[in-house]
Amino acid sequence: MKKDNLKIGKSILKSRLIVGTGKYKNFKQTADAVKASGADMVTVAVRRVNILDKKKPVLMDYLNPKKIIYLPNTAGCFNSEEALRTLRLAREMGGWKLVKLEVLGDKKTLYPNMIETLKSTKILVKEGFKVMVYCSDDPIIAKKLEDHGASAIMPLASPIGSGRGIKNKLNLSIIKNNSKIPVIVDAGIGTASDATIAMELGCDGVLVNTAIAKAKNPILMAKSMKHAVIAGRKSFLAGRIKPQNYGSPSSTFEGLI
């Protein structure tokens, strides 16, 4: 069978699971969970250096950006200016051009502000960034992002960190079927079966943070997510049977004694 890799921009990912690196107990746990997940790509945020504590450990000491793809994000940005500033700084840090754009609408729902997101996508693409875009599950908006030159569309399953799973399977299917670029389900995944469902819908990948980091055993959940994504992908490729209303025996009646 042909290798079933995921291509985003110029990056080729063997794993269709992307993991976030926030909310872990410490960097050691973050690194262990990332390893257990088998992910090739991790999201990272950009923040001020703590100048008062010179000995504070840094993420890069635990996750080597030469060995795993860093996907800088704009988490915490509520308008286009903040998001652009953040990603330009990320690019300066080490030449990161593949980025995750996320412009939030309000602090309670953490829903994306799609007007600011569209505006930012356009500018970033013009500046040479490869932009993976966190977005609502509106098929029209998703298509607009693709038209604006996004490298991947990342519709939410449910609100960030809510663990509510996929709330609108139909919309995700429509978005996927309309799209010529990868569709990564981002935000709201609560457990392994949610990730499997996203993949069975035909989505190209899943991004998980809180469901792993806040599980009772994050390392075990990371492994579980890895297998869930693989299972969902294979199930999609294999093609499921058509559901029927009545039973169909697995053992033939012919030759029955």
Next chain:
Amino acid sequence: MAKIQLNGKKISILTNISVRDLIKKYKLKEKKIAIEVNGTILPKQSYAKKKLKNNDKIEIVQFIGGG
């Protein structure tokens, strides 16, 4: 002495020190950070020649865990 604002905190520095000197003072690694001086990104190759002056606003950022 000059007074600058570093990551939102007012600090005093010796006059005429460069951005590279400032990074060394805080034991930061150039590869792991990005810097803005008065709202404009400073390319890494300019760290040595860029001198800090009174009232400069410096932002030094790094990658942290995030989703």
